[in-house]
Amino acid sequence: MSAIRVRGLRKAYGGVAAVDGVDLDIAAGEVFALLGPNGAGKSTSVEILEGHRKRDGGEVHVLGQDPGKPSGDWRARIGIVLQSATDAAELTVREVVSHFSVYYPNPRPVDEVIDLVGLTDKAGARAGRLSGGQRRRLDVALGIVGRPELLFLDEPTTGFDPEARRQFWSLITLLASEGTTILLTTHYLDEAEALAGRVAVIARGRIVAEGTPKTLGGRATAEATVRWRGADGPQTRQTADPQKLIVELSRHEDLAELTVSRPTLEDVYLDLIGERA
Template identity: 65%
Template structure:
């Protein structure tokens, strides 16, 4: 078995004369939870759809679970699970009926009743999907993504519409899947979700890799200066320092132990991410970037 579940070198995708993905290199280890971040239009969705085998590439090499997703067959598709950003509805069927139907087409499958409980739909198993709330429908999407017991699971904004309790339950499920050896590729705008789940994070912008690392050290985050604030003489003071422990100790000595409104804040993952992308890209959507998303799960096997 290859050491990596996903191996990408020099990936290129063009729309017209524009390189939406521009020489991307990426490696994801087996069993890793890997988060892919980037502003809208950065090339995330296009890259992921190429890895899933639903979009052709214009250059570079790609191996996913040891095969080229552009030519891989039915057996390979049975080894991946997809939770797309938007998915088709079977509104007249119940949750249980949909899960049982999709379970039947996979060569390897999880028990539908167990999956229904794992995604928090045990009380709604007999309810028609068309009568579920948006968050509950999203849980159905997650259930369908894992029903085939995939070796590699693609999660595209999986917790959109989830209430806080449902998100925590989803995080527990992802940790369990990872512990069982499932490789997970996650795209999300919730950076707390990334910090809670991801072993490593990659940031792409304008189709290029900006940084890759674990959430705590991404982009030099661990070595960045901390911001110390305190009140002195009725004024709120602020200093950025690479050695906050020493600076605070000096403040404590100077103030005989009482430092009003003292706080120390290190750069968050959000701070680091926004610095790397320069705060741009919120509206620069890729042409055609989601045109197949609604069909991907139905065609997965």
């Protein structure tokens, strides 16, 4: 069953197409990452799915409803973590989470939410005195307090240090295990690879590739690069069958410092968006 189904989505600003015929299917319970450079149409697409922006054309169904005509019940079923937070500088972390929890019919316990995002030690601190990374954790807390069936995460770990990012990844894994559908946008490709079952790349308003992180853009079948140090110094060879090449080479020389690599997700991503140096 699809949590999100999009066909022919279009949106233009001043006659310039920001989203130009996007098709998308995200299954219930799936963690899906939407990747793309700034200005590619990523944020506009997500805002339409959230019901925050009107589309010019196409069919969109989110949890079985048109987000362009959102009901109160439908809004209670989704959670959103925006790129910029609502300011609540004078309220404490606990007060902010408690305030937002009353909007949902079956919220998570406030202290549980605060603990999940790693803010237990800051529960009594005013939001305006939190660091940038701590404010971002508070944003995430507001996104999950309502036990959403579908969670939109727009650049959720911006400002996180490495430890906080890893803790966030554990939270996403927990939510996914509970059956939450998650649509994630991120510029951190390692984050997409660690969390998402499938990814799509949007560029110039169109989806240019879709698949698992391992298969995106033909990554799984791309030629491997074999590097080694032989009698004549460092050597490099491209091959579709690295195992066969290594066996053949080993018959004739010692293969010191041998490495085998295939294109990384970043390599494929840069090729897809046309920004390979």
